[in-house]
Amino acid sequence: MRDLLNEEVSPYLLDPKFRPRYKQYFLQAFLAFVAMAIILLFVDSLSSAAIAAGLGSTVVGIFINPNGATARLRAMVGGHTMALLLGSVFSFILFAGSIETFTANHSQFHALIMALSVGLLLLVMAITDTEHPPAAGIVIGMASREWTPEVFGAILGALGLLAVVKLVVRRHLRDLL
Numbered sequence: 001m002r003d004l005l006n007e008e009v010s011p012y013l014l015d016p017k018f019r020p021r022y023k024q025y026f027l028q029a030f031l032a033f034v035a036m037a038i039i040l041l042f043v044d045s046l047s048s049a050a051i052a053a054g055l056g057s058t059v060v061g062i063f064i065n066p067n068g069a070t071a072r073l074r075a076m077v078g079g080h081t082m083a084l085l086l087g088s089v090f091s092f093i094l095f096a097g098s099i100e101t102f103t104a105n106h107s108q109f110h111a112l113i114m115a116l117s118v119g120l121l122l123l124v125m126a127i128t129d130t131e132h133p134p135a136a137g138i139v140i141g142m143a144s145r146e147w148t149p150e151v152f153g154a155i156l157g158a159l160g161l162l163a164v165v166k167l168v169v170r171r172h173l174r175d176l177l
Helices: 004-006 019-042 049-064 073-094 097-105 106-126 135-143 149-172
Strands: none
Touching: 004 149, 019 149, 049 073, 049 135, 049 149, 073 097, 073 106, 073 135, 073 149, 097 106, 106 135, 135 149
16 A cells, blocks of 8 residues: 555546557557457347457457457467356356246346356466456356357457467557556
């Protein structure tokens, strides 16, 4: 706490690195806009807010801190893939006949299952070295809806697109932290 109180407070609201690197900031913000627009416009089955938020958070991570641990391709693709698979398992379980009826009448149970899916995802990502916090949106989004091949494919397509975008533009990206 003492360190926080002693930290020098900038008299400006802007990051001191912004002014000399403003073109880089605008370039990366524009690239993030394009990547997210493509995902949201062409992958229309991303109707779930949790799924869109998870992918949107990944876009922010790629373009704000492209050299960070969570922006690594292994973390990004691996974390979302683990979330997609784990969320699919929970979806198959939760939307099976009698369990679906039970969870519809017991919202607290459904909330606990969503929390469990995030906890298990954290464990799986840590074990596989694919830590990517935005993947929590994917696991919740998948587990909270009935599984469909369209949504599964759309998320895989979005992940592939993000991986390609990162590979194509990586030499132009700089950490903005």
